[in-house]
Amino acid sequence: MKKRVIEFNDYSFKYHSQTAPTLNNINITVYEGEKVLIVGPSGSGKSTIGHCISGLVPFSYKGEVTGSLKILGRDAQSLDIFTRSKIVGTVLQDPDGQFIGLTVGEDIAFSLENDCTDQMTMKKLVEETAITVEMNEYLPASIHHLSGGQKQRVSLAGVMVDKVEIILFDEPLANLDPATGQYAIELIDRIHKETNKTVVIIEHRLEDVLHRHVDRIIVVDDGRIVADMSPDKLLSSSILEASHIREPLYVRAVKYAGCEVKEDMKPSQLHSFSIESCKDKLLDWFKAGNQVVPKEGKSPALDLKDISFSYAPGHETIKGITLSIKKGEMVSIVGKNGAGKSTLSKIICGFEKPRSGSILFNEQDVTGDTIKERSLRIGMVMQNPNHMISKHIVFDEVALGLNIRGVPENEAKKQVEKVLKICGLYPFRNWPISALSFGQKKRVTIASILVLEPEVMILDEPTAGQDLRHYTEMMDFLAELNRQGMTIILITHDTHLMLEYTTRAIVIDKGRIIADKQPSLILTDSEITSLANLKETSLLVLAKRVGMKEPKAFVEHYIAYDREVRKKWQ
Numbered sequence: 001m002k003k004r005v006i007e008f009n010d011y012s013f014k015y016h017s018q019t020a021p022t023l024n025n026i027n028i029t030v031y032e033g034e035k036v037l038i039v040g041p042s043g044s045g046k047s048t049i050g051h052c053i054s055g056l057v058p059f060s061y062k063g064e065v066t067g068s069l070k071i072l073g074r075d076a077q078s079l080d081i082f083t084r085s086k087i088v089g090t091v092l093q094d095p096d097g098q099f100i101g102l103t104v105g106e107d108i109a110f111s112l113e114n115d116c117t118d119q120m121t122m123k124k125l126v127e128e129t130a131i132t133v134e135m136n137e138y139l140p141a142s143i144h145h146l147s148g149g150q151k152q153r154v155s156l157a158g159v160m161v162d163k164v165e166i167i168l169f170d171e172p173l174a175n176l177d178p179a180t181g182q183y184a185i186e187l188i189d190r191i192h193k194e195t196n197k198t199v200v201i202i203e204h205r206l207e208d209v210l211h212r213h214v215d216r217i218i219v220v221d222d223g224r225i226v227a228d229m230s231p232d233k234l235l236s237s238s239i240l241e242a243s244h245i246r247e248p249l250y251v252r253a254v255k256y257a258g259c260e261v262k263e264d265m266k267p268s269q270l271h272s273f274s275i276e277s278c279k280d281k282l283l284d285w286f287k288a289g290n291q292v293v294p295k296e297g298k299s300p301a302l303d304l305k306d307i308s309f310s311y312a313p314g315h316e317t318i319k320g321i322t323l324s325i326k327k328g329e330m331v332s333i334v335g336k337n338g339a340g341k342s343t344l345s346k347i348i349c350g351f352e353k354p355r356s357g358s359i360l361f362n363e364q365d366v367t368g369d370t371i372k373e374r375s376l377r378i379g380m381v382m383q384n385p386n387h388m389i390s391k392h393i394v395f396d397e398v399a400l401g402l403n404i405r406g407v408p409e410n411e412a413k414k415q416v417e418k419v420l421k422i423c424g425l426y427p428f429r430n431w432p433i434s435a436l437s438f439g440q441k442k443r444v445t446i447a448s449i450l451v452l453e454p455e456v457m458i459l460d461e462p463t464a465g466q467d468l469r470h471y472t473e474m475m476d477f478l479a480e481l482n483r484q485g486m487t488i489i490l491i492t493h494d495t496h497l498m499l500e501y502t503t504r505a506i507v508i509d510k511g512r513i514i515a516d517k518q519p520s521l522i523l524t525d526s527e528i529t530s531l532a533n534l535k536e537t538s539l540l541v542l543a544k545r546v547g548m549k550e551p552k553a554f555v556e557h558y559i560a561y562d563r564e565v566r567k568k569w570q
Contacts, residue, residue, distance in 0.1 A: 004073065005166060005198045006030040006053060011067035013048060013057060017435045022048045024223040025067065032165075035192050035199040037209050037231075040220035041244050041467035042439035049220065050170050050202045052076070055084035072165060085111075089159025093171035093438055094384065095151040098158070104130070104146070105139035108157045129161040132191065148337040149180035153187070160191070167191075169201045171438065173208055174464045175383065177336050177493045179533035185211045204439075204467060206240070207248035207538065210268050219243055231268035236261045244469030249496065250538040253558050254278050256565070257285035270538050275545065282546050286554050300363060301327040301456055301487040302348065307357035309347055317343045318354070319511040325456075330479070330488040332498045332519065335508035336533030341491045342383065344508070345458045348489075350374040361456075379454035383461045383491075385441035388448070394436070395420070395429040398447045405452075415451050422477045423447045424470050439466050446474065456487040463494050475501055495523060495537050500559045507532045520552045 008028040014021040022045045030036050040046040051057040052069055059081040069076040071087055079087070092098050101107030105126055112122045130136040133153040138146070143154065152172060159167060169188065173181040189212035192199045203209050206217075210231060217234050219227035221243040227234055234240065240247045247255075251267050259278035266272040275282075302325045309318040317340050325331055333341050346352040348359065350371040358367045361377055382388050391397040398420060402412040420426040423443045433441060442464060449457065462478075463471050479501055482488050492498060498505050498519040505522050507515035509531045515522055522528050523537055539558050543551035 002031040002033065004029055005032050005071070006200070007068075007070040008049075008052075009068045009070075011052070011065070011069055013052060013063055013065050015061060015063040015435055017432050018063075021064075022223050023052075026220075026223075026225050028218060028225065028228065030198060030200065032198055033196045034215045035189075035213070036201070037206070037214045037217045038200065038202045038220060039204065039206055039217060039240075039245055042443075042470055043437050044220045044243075044467075045223040046202050046220045047170065047437050050090075050168055050200070053166070053168055053200065054088050054090040055079070055081045085164075086162055087164060088166045088168055089162060089164035090168045090170065091152065091155045091159060091172060093174050094386075095148075095155040098155055099143050099151075102142060103139065104135055104141050104143060104154050107143055107154055108139075108161055110158060111162045125161055129157045132160065132194075133157045133187065147180070148175050148177075149184060152176070152184060156187075156191075160195075164197070166198045166200065169199070169203070171203055172201065173203055173205045174438070175337075175461070177533040178208075178495060178535040179530075180337060181205070181208050181493075182211055182535055185209060189213070204245075206245060210248060213269070219245070230263075232263045232266055235267040236263045236265070244467055246468040246471075246496075248538060249558070250542040252562065253539060253542060254282065256558070256561055257281040270541055270545075275542070279546050282542075283548070286548065286557055298327040300324050301329070301361070303360035303363070304344075304348070305358045305360070307344075307347060307354045307359070309343060309352060309354050316355075317511050318347065320357075321508075321511070321513055323506065323513065323516075325487060325489065327487055328482065328485050329504065330482045330490070330502050332490045332492055332502040332505045333508060334492060334498060334505055334522075334532055334534060336531075339508045339532070340511040341508055342460055345380060345460060345489070345491055348374075348458065349378055349380045351380075375454075377455045379449040379452055379457045381446050381449050381457070381459045381462060383464065385438070385445040388445045389433055389441065392432055392434070393429075394425060394431050394433055394444055397433060397444055398425075398451055401448060401452045416447075419447045419451045422473065423450070424473055439464075439470065442466065443470065443474065450477075450481075454486070456489065457481075458489045458491070460491045461493065462490060463492065463497055493534075495519075495534060496559075499523070499537065499555060500563060520555055523555070524552050 008026050010025045011023060012021045012025055013023040038046045038049060051061055071079060099107055100110045108126045108129055109122055112125060127136060130139055133156050135153050135157060172184055176184060201209055214231060216228060217231050218225060219239055226243060227239045235251050250270050251261060254261055258281050261267050265274040304321055304323040307318055307321045308316060310316045335341050347354050350369060358365055389397055391400055395416060399412055399416045420429050423446060425443055425447060446462060478488055502519060505519040506513055507522060507528055514531060515528045524540060529535060537555060539555045540551050543554040548554050
């Protein structure tokens with residue numbers, strides 16, 4: 001019988017900053033060598049479960065504990081944070097938050113240096129671990145020059161070098177482009193198979209994690225365990241939908257077509273999903289649909305003319321970009337990590353000055369405008385919410401911009417409360433921001449910009465860390481602002497967001513625009529998806545498997561249908 005490595009028994013936890021428990025009498029057992037996925041809506045308590053396993057609860061996050069938690073048969077309360085770190089290796093959502101060394105090699109070696117490991121042994125262990133995560137060629141490289149995917153691999157190496165028993169991944173895909181995320185899942189799977197480590201993954205992007213097999217999926221909702229079962233059994237149930245967690249798109253499409261998804265159809269992975277009995281219903285469902293008509297734009301809101309920029313001489317990040325975005329458009333900008341997407345947004349907002357070229361807003365040159373002058377017209381929501389937050393309480397953070405602009409208190413209060421309700425944050429308005437999940441913090445920063453009602457709004461990875469319900473509420477609100485005339489630019493890796501909410505996608509690769517057309521055309525172009533580190537949507541793969549002559553149109557039909565269904569949640 002396999003050894004129990006993690007045991008929660010009637011375990012509850014309440015943060016000191018909160019009045020109600022975040023976890024309520026949960027019971028979870030994880031066995032040696034298992035790979036377990038934990039999913040749940042934002043604020044459901046799944047990240048808190050991770051904190052309890054890693055030791056951040058109670059050592060960093062204080063609170064009240066009832067019940068018991070055992071790690072490798074030992075009472076977790078008796079394990080100090082150092083001892084716990086030798087058993088559980090945690091790869092954080094934001095790798096920058098756990099780097100110590102200046103180079104890859106130094107960072108991987110950090111825990112060995114703490115243990116006073118001799119130089120020869122240390123060098124050997126670092127090289128072996130770097131080979132395992134495919135970073136051995138980067139040992140002398142600076143941490144800060146790595147891509148998001150490479151940083152994540154260094155973080156993984158830093159915990160693996162300690163020969164930990166359990167590897168815990170907290171939202172490992174949140175900041176990665178689709179192809180890099182797919183590679184990360186493949187790497188985690190390979191390491192799991194080669195080392196037989198116990199792997200726990202906490203992640204929103206269920207379909208992406210299921211690119212490789214997992215033993216069990218644990219669903220957390222409102223601090224309780226609502227499911228703990230095999231992926232095939234879970235996907236044949238209605239549990240994910242009830243908890244507002246996005247099912248794999250191909251599974252949802254089959255259900256929309258009126259087919260019953262059964263466990264023995266093996267729906268957890270598309271390549272093994274038995275869909276023979278569903279082909280006719282899928283074809284009939286598609287034929288009954290309407291085609292999506294792109295919305296026509298108006299006069300230009302934003303014009304970039306021959307923009308070039310470099311952080312260091314001789315290394316151009318943006319190379320002669322010319323781009324026009326019309327009033328009332330909702331546009332997605334996509335590309336691999338490091339392609340120049342975020343840099344371009346900083347140039348538009350005035351955070352960075354272009355080396356050459358000009359920027360026009362409503363056909364007036366604003367190239368020389370200050371950041372403050374630009375901010376009156378253009379709002380920017382950064383990828384990492386921690387880079388924007390400056391207040392302790394949620395309400396105060398969202399109200400900050402209105403207070404600076406001198407909006408009367410009563411009027412500001414009404415505007416803030418309205419936006420907090422739309423972003424699903426009203427119940428947390430008096431909470432300390434430190435008690436929020438990453439996804440909730442993201443919504444706070446979006447609310448703080450939405451409340452200012454800019455003419456153009458740029459959002460960098462707006463859906464990172466968002467569950468399906470809050471994703472839908474937030475994006476539908478943005479779509480409504482767009483219908484009222486706000487111009488919205490979305491920098492994203494989320495191909496579903498591209499397809500559902502934008503009629504135009506701009507693809508950037510190595511600082512240049514390589515495509516500018518409908519998202520469905522981009523995601524059916526293998527050359528572009530390869531260059532941009534995108535990946536084919538599973539809807540397209542499903543359409544091809546069924547034998548549809550117009551797979552692109554099938555994708556568009558699904559998106560339109562799905563959006564109508566989810567309006568019922570509002």
